[in-house]
Amino acid sequence: MARNDLKGKVVLIAGGAKNLGGLLSRDFAAKGAKVAIHYNSSNTKTDAEKTLAEIQNAGGTAFLFQADLTKVDNIKKLFEETKAKFGGIDIAINTVGMVLKKPFLDTTEAEYDSMFDINSKVAYFFIQEAGKNLNDNGKICTIVTSLLAAYTGLYSTYAGAKAPVEHFTRMASKEFGSRGISVTGVAPGPMDTPFFYGQENEDAVAYHKSASALGGLTNIKDIAPLVEFLVTDGWWITGQTIFANGGYTTR
Numbered sequence: 024m025a026r027n028d029l030k031g032k033v034v035l036i037a038g039g040a041k042n043l044g045g046l047l048s049r050d051f052a053a054k055g056a057k058v059a060i061h062y063n064s065s066n067t068k069t070d071a072e073k074t075l076a077e078i079q080n081a082g083g084t085a086f087l088f089q090a091d092l093t094k095v096d097n098i099k100k101l102f103e104e105t106k107a108k109f110g111g112i113d114i115a116i117n118t119v120g121m122v123l124k125k126p127f128l129d130t131t132e133a134e135y136d137s138m139f140d141i142n143s144k145v146a147y148f149f150i151q152e153a154g155k156n157l158n159d160n161g162k163i164c165t166i167v168t169s170l171l172a173a174y175t176g177l178y179s180t181y182a183g184a185k186a187p188v189e190h191f192t193r194m195a196s197k198e199f200g201s202r203g204i205s206v207t208g209v210a211p212g213p214m215d216t217p218f219f220y221g222q223e224n225e226d227a228v229a230y231h232k233s234a235s236a237l238g239g240l241t242n243i244k245d246i247a248p249l250v251e252f253l254v255t256d257g258w259w260i261t262g263q264t265i266f267a268n269g270g271y272t273t274r
Contacts, residue, residue, distance in 0.1 A: 029255065030055030033109040035102065037061045037092060037149055038118035040071035042216040043166065043243040047116060048074050050247055052083030056114075059105040061088045063119075092119060093140040095148045102156040114254045115153035118166045119145050122181045124222040135180055142184035150195045150206065160203035162254035165192065169212045169266050172274035189264045196262035205261035207253045212268025215240040236270025245269075
């Protein structure tokens with residue numbers, strides 16, 4: 024069987040209801056994978072149900088799982104329920120994240136705690152549960168951010184909380200490698216989705232668009248194929264974070 028043959032494979036996607044996660048859910052299902060679609064709260068329920076309906080209407084197989092993954096027990100339940108429904112898990116992708124754009128001196132302790140819970144803690148225990156539950160030769164991928172290579176202010180808690188994921192990826196890849204499991208991170212540039220626009224004013228949007236060498240914001244359609252490659256034919260790439268941003272940064 025070719026490594027890129029997704030038919031019958033089980034793919035678990037945290038944050039799989041909309042934006043990049045939704046696109047990944049639909050793309051994997053269209054290629055024959057069974058997809059577990061996690062979403063966080065009632066605010067995302069409509070998007071999750073729409074993504075599920077699109078998959079099912081196209082003849083695909085998927086189910087929804089709603090939970091706040093900052094509670095580690097919920098991460099465990101997500102993996103357990105996916106295994107119970109589909110018999111095993113081959114690929115685990117975490118797209119969960121939250122942006123806070125705020126001056127260093129104005130950031131509160133509560134904001135710091137929330138940002139690290141969502142961007143760092145979830146990533147750590149998602150990788151941990153994937154390592155416990157994935158089939159041998161499974162694949163793990165986490166979405167981080169190209170701000171990890173940017174020289175800028177105002178994103179201290181967002182980039183700061185995503186930065187440890189590079190280290191989690193390296194350590195997990197070393198520990199899980201004997202089972203044939205690859206572990207990677209993907210660091211997109213600012214993506215042209217509602218996730219990006221919520222904290223940016225017009226001048227900032229214009230700057231981000233002009234900052235990439237290839238011009239414009241990152242399109243999720245340029246990121247989804249990279250993620251798919253890393254969890255199929257690109258499995259030999261492991262322990263690394265791939266920066267895909269059109270020249271927004273040089274790393």
